[in-house]
Amino acid sequence: DGGITQSPKYLFRKEGQNVTLSCEQNLNHDAMYWYRQDPGQGLRLIYYSQIVNDFQKGDIAEGYSVSREKKESFPLTVTSAQKNPTAFYLCASSGGPYNSPLHFGNGTRLTVT
Amino acid sequence: GESVGLHLPTLSVQEGDNSIINCAYSNSASDYFIWYKQESGKGPQFIIDIRSNMDKRQGQRVTVLLNKTVKHLSLQIAATQPGDSAVYFCAEKLTGGGNKLTFGTGTQLKVEL
Numbered sequence: 001d002g003g004i005t006q007s008p009k010y011l012f013r014k015e016g017q018n019v020t021l022s023c024e025q026n027l028n029h030d031a032m033y034w035y036r037q038d039p040g041q042g043l044r045l046i047y048y049s050q051i052v053n054d055f056q057k058g059d060i061a062e063g064y065s066v067s068r069e070k071k072e073s074f075p076l077t078v079t080s081a082q083k084n085p086t087a088f089y090l091c092a093s094s095g096g097p098y099n100s101p102l103h104f105g106n107g108t109r110l111t112v113t
Numbered sequence: 114g115e116s117v118g119l120h121l122p123t124l125s126v127q128e129g130d131n132s133i134i135n136c137a138y139s140n141s142a143s144d145y146f147i148w149y150k151q152e153s154g155k156g157p158q159f160i161i162d163i164r165s166n167m168d169k170r171q172g173q174r175v176t177v178l179l180n181k182t183v184k185h186l187s188l189q190i191a192a193t194q195p196g197d198s199a200v201y202f203c204a205e206k207l208t209g210g211g212n213k214l215t216f217g218t219g220t221q222l223k224v225e226l
Contacts, residue, residue, distance in 0.1 A: 004156075031212055040121050042202060042216035043157070050212075058213070090156050094212050099145045099164060102214060104156030 003027065004105035006091050011110045013085075021076045021108045023091030030095070032074035033102060036060060037088040046089075049074055078110060085112045121200060123221040132190040134220045136203035141184060143205040147214065148177060148188045151200045160188070160201075190222075198224045 004025045013019045025032065031050045035043040035058075045058030049068040063082025068074050074093075078085045088109050092102040126132045138146065144165040149157035163170045163177045163186075170177050176189040186203050200221050204214040 006156075033213075035216075040218070042218040043204075043214075044216075045213060048213060092156075096212070098212060099162075099206065100212060101147050101159045101162055102212070103159065104149075106156045107154075109154075 004091055004093055004103060006089075006105035006108050008108060009106070011108055013110070013112050015112055016080045017112075018077055018079050019085075019110065019112075021078065021089055021091075021110070023074045023076065023105060025072055025074075025091075025093045025103075025105075027093055027095060027103065028071070029093035029103075030071070031093060032068065033092040033094075034058075034064070034066065034074070034076045035090045035092065037090060037107075043090060046076065078112075085110060121219050121221045123223060125223045125225055126193050128193060128195060128224055128226050130193055132188075132193045132197070132222060134188045134190075134201050134222065136186040136188075136217050136220075138184050138186055138203065138205045138217070139215070140205065140207055141181070142208050144208040145206040146177070146179060146186050147204045147206075148175075148186075149202045149204065149216075150197075151202065151219070153199075157202060193222075193224050195224045195226065198222055 007022045033048040034046040047066045049055035065077045090107045092104045094100045147162040148160040151157045161172045174191045178187045200219040202219045203217045
């Protein structure tokens, strides 16, 4: 069935290492998004992509990078430059260009020690 | 209601009662609003949306009310069930803002048996 798959569910890394989070969707959606969620807080937008080979920074892009080489895939790299990388990362997609809800995956919990 | 900080506002209701979750949104230029439900360890799940040219929209057991005069959004859940226990987020989208959503900090709904 259609949906958004994020992997892995839990990820552990040492400080100073880059790490890439996977996000795949089979909904044939054009737009994809990455959000970060910290305990007891709302979601904050990291990056988004409205079409293949194009992406824009969100509100908290520093220390992150993305690519959008395929419609179904939007991987997020958390670099060593991100000061507080430990968080719950959520990937989403949307099918319409305007005023359509985002559909979310079940997240990756990243812990950096 | 919603607030900034690590401690989510909590609403406790008895099973079978109606729940009302409130959200004060920030921007009068927002034209689209969504309510999401998030269970522990999972991604947000779409509940209902409303456009700014409406003031009420009903779904199955849920109703969203929009008061643009005071920038207030509410989610009403009828006959609340234990499975409704979760964190509820409102999200807004600015007019002309592509499909980027800005999320509130969430309200924890606890259903008591």
